[in-house]
Amino acid sequence: MSHIHTIEKQTGKAFILNKGDILTVTDPVGMQVSDMVLFNRHDHGEKLSSGKSLDFEESILLTTGNFLWSNRSRKMAKIIEDTNGRNDFLLAPCSKETFEIMYSHEGYHPSCLENLTKNLEPMGLSQDEIPTAFNIFMNVQFDASGKISVLPPTSKAGDYVKFEAMMDLLVCLTACSAEDSNGGTFKPIQYSITPSS
Template structure:
């Protein structure tokens, strides 16, 4: 696990952190930091979860976020809310425009219930990777709710049916998220074949510290 705050050679736009395929990581964001999540090869989902750093009973809530933004499709300008109705993150630059906040991170049970027999055993999962990412912070598996599934292409038709298509993200495209409070974040390179057009690729990220981007003041 990396901690950007204590890393002597801080990763940057030119040299981001790389999350290997089917794995995950956890780190802190300070209020005002901008997290840049990049799909380096294209068509790769990254699940994100966040808890308030000063009280881990406050967590990123899909339901509050849908309620207050009045949309299920979130993009630049939308604010992501906690279960306590406080803004945790603001979406800034969004090169892709299609992310999911309906579905839970893939887990052993996802592969048991939705994939061909035999898929589940030993299969890495975003849920398992988030459990590992959050463990050093004392966050328990049962605290992990619906994640923001960056670059995940989930469509809901007029009858409510949920269809997962290949991500529309292309190599090098990004989503930027500004932390609006101090956060503990878990981030993965998604492990589910069906969400990533059949292949497993890495996810890159770096953090622009609060106050260092020109237009942020």
């Protein structure tokens, strides 16, 4: 059985996947979002692109059977299982400015952008290079007028999404730090990697 890694609340972790590896991202408690960004491990100029993924998949809502695409129009990962079925690919990772601008928060606040940056800087990446993340378990609703609402995740304890790596990847995952995205409390995220056979 593959080792289960825990990302403590309001933190993040970076790791590598080989082409063909299966990554399982689990919400161990329920109602917790995980932002995920992907880079071509051998050339960080190639990275996850929400704009390319939504275009090629012809959908705003990506789940089992959909692919995540790069800015160079190549498949980076395939979603092979999704027990919850609601993820977001519209909104950029929360940043300290998110809390100032959207919530009038004053002073320091942990954020996904900080946690992605902290874990990707040792790999030679800068904050400006971090793209819009694939927000696993994030429940962003929209109506025909385009109006967006962030609701608590529908994920329950043990829900997971499985991804197959379509190329050698550098991955960074967070346990999201935004109150409104996580039903008001902060929980850990878990992941495991099953090597390609």
